[in-house]
Amino acid sequence: MQSADCLPLGRRLFLKSAAATMLATCSARVLPQPRVPRPLLIRNAYVMTMGAAGDLPRADVLVRGGEIAAVGIGLAADGAEVIDARGQILLPGFVDTHNHLWLSQMRGLFGRSPETRYFRLTERLGAAYRPEDMRIGTLFGAAGALEAGITTTLAYCDNIRTPEDAEAALSGLIDAGIRARFLYAGHDKLAPDVPLAIDHLASLHRNRAAWAGEAPIDLGLGWRTPTASAGEAVLSVALEELRRIRAIGLPVSTHISGDSGPDQLDLLISRGLLGQDMVLVHATGAEPEALRAVQDAGSAIALTPITEQRVGFGLTRLKHYTDRVSRVGLGIDGALAGAPDMFAVMRAGHLVQAAVSGDELAMLPRQVLELATIEAARAIRLDSRIGSLEPGKLADLILIDTQALNMGFPVSDPSSLLVYSARPENVSTVMVGGNVVKRDSQLTQIDSQRLVASADRSLGKIRERADAAR
Ligand SMILES: [Zn+2]
Numbered sequence: 001m002q003s004a005d006c007l008p009l010g011r012r013l014f015l016k017s018a019a020a021t022m023l024a025t026c027s028a029r030v031l032p033q034p035r036v037p038r039p040l041l042i043r044n045a046y047v048m049t050m051g052a053a054g055d056l057p058r059a060d061v062l063v064r065g066g067e068i069a070a071v072g073i074g075l076a077a078d079g080a081e082v083i084d085a086r087g088q089i090l091l092p093g094f095v096d097t098h099n100h101l102w103l104s105q106m107r108g109l110f111g112r113s114p115e116t117r118y119f120r121l122t123e124r125l126g127a128a129y130r131p132e133d134m135r136i137g138t139l140f141g142a143a144g145a146l147e148a149g150i151t152t153t154l155a156y157c158d159n160i161r162t163p164e165d166a167e168a169a170l171s172g173l174i175d176a177g178i179r180a181r182f183l184y185a186g187h188d189k190l191a192p193d194v195p196l197a198i199d200h201l202a203s204l205h206r207n208r209a210a211w212a213g214e215a216p217i218d219l220g221l222g223w224r225t226p227t228a229s230a231g232e233a234v235l236s237v238a239l240e241e242l243r244r245i246r247a248i249g250l251p252v253s254t255h256i257s258g259d260s261g262p263d264q265l266d267l268l269i270s271r272g273l274l275g276q277d278m279v280l281v282h283a284t285g286a287e288p289e290a291l292r293a294v295q296d297a298g299s300a301i302a303l304t305p306i307t308e309q310r311v312g313f314g315l316t317r318l319k320h321y322t323d324r325v326s327r328v329g330l331g332i333d334g335a336l337a338g339a340p341d342m343f344a345v346m347r348a349g350h351l352v353q354a355a356v357s358g359d360e361l362a363m364l365p366r367q368v369l370e371l372a373t374i375e376a377a378r379a380i381r382l383d384s385r386i387g388s389l390e391p392g393k394l395a396d397l398i399l400i401d402t403q404a405l406n407m408g409f410p411v412s413d414p415s416s417l418l419v420y421s422a423r424p425e426n427v428s429t430v431m432v433g434g435n436v437v438k439r440d441s442q443l444t445q446i447d448s449q450r451l452v453a454s455a456d457r458s459l460g461k462i463r464e465r466a467d468a469a470r
């Protein structure tokens with residue numbers, strides 16, 4: 001167990017910065033060496049590979065060197081530690097295609113009054129964050145995601161006011177042990193004609209080995225898509241950002257949302273800016289013709305049913321997108337969704353689809369489960385490494401205990417059980433790249449209670465600063 005107040009970075013961030021200084025003083029301990037996870041054999045699980053092998057009702061999965069070495073029946077232990085998973089469902093870890101982990105402390109604050117509307121509140125409190133709050137919020141959100149079986153997340157970090165903010169958030173991701181793409185964005189008050197800090201992002205990318213080491217973190221840009229009515233100054237800044245990030249070769253996520261959504265998508269299409277490296281978040285109001293252009297360009301779409309509906313973007317009609325675009329995945333989208341809970345996201349998406357279709361079979365629970373695993377991995381172009389349980393892929397996997405009052409086990413195909421009955425607390429075991437980060441229903445590397453206390457303290461200070469700035 002480690003103190004959540006003073007979790008080691010794993011690898012010191014390399015830049016001279018307040019965050020690095022804080023991390024240096026925080027960690028009087030010896031930094032952990034890269035771990036080679038010991039081989040593990042998970043026996044007798046109901047294995048949902050989410051790949052070509054389909055479901056294997058009583059099978060084993062051998063994990064070696066951080067990867068899946070074999071999937072089959074009656075595998076030999078060969079010296080591996082054995083986990084008996086009778087009565088448990090083995091799944092690839094959930095893949096969250098969009099999140100704002102940094103604001104996880106705000107989880108309980110939204111929608112109680114005009115002042116606590118999502119965008120209004122995040123803008124006001126976000127301005128009162130300090131780097132340590134970025135770290136704690138990101139760690140708090142990522143730890144909750146892991147606990148709920150989410151092994152990969154795209155952390156759209158849109159509260160970066162200084163390099164230290166970005167580095168502190170990155171250190172939160174590293175401390176959590178989650179697989180993540182850190183999407184470097186600006187903040188709410190950054191004028192659209194002021195460029196994002198691409199130089200800092202480029203330097204983080206160049207020096208990744210020094211600060212990330214073995215941590216499963218990659219980088220991308222959280223880009224601001226302008227609207228077609230944006231002035232020339234705004235447009236030229238945005239286009240230059242995109243040109244630079246593509247020259248570096250990093251992926252892009254961008255919000256296409258709310259009333260501006262169709263206009264933003266029009267701009268991307270008319271200027272030929274879409275590409276395989278781009279994830280469009282929400283794609284609110286996209287017409288079929290625009291979605292065909294998205295498909296032709298090979299771009300992906302991240303859908304976040306809970307937040308899209310809660311914030312008033314309209315109904316998330318999953319099939320409207322999946323019928324037209326081949327790369328679509330589900331996402332949590334941060335604290336407005338409440339706790340990170342992919343079961344709840346799947347349920348919300350499935351419910352709305354059935355309701356708008358007038359047909360309970362319009363989309364099957366298994367298809368929604370695919371959108372949270374293999375299809376989500378495809379959307380972020382990591383499907384060759386994660387998203388299904390197949391030999392050679394990374395050992396990102398979860399066990400879900402069916403021996404609980406809210407579960408019970410069907411004769412075959414537990415997809416409906418997972419979408420409609422399962423909850424995060426049924427996730428007994430979570431592995432990221434072969435590292436067991438949750439076992440026996442407890443996080444193994446994070447002291448949850450201390451982390452909750454740290455998040456509470458952080459939020460208290462943020463609110464004090466924000467009130468003082470009124
Ligand atoms: Zn978002």
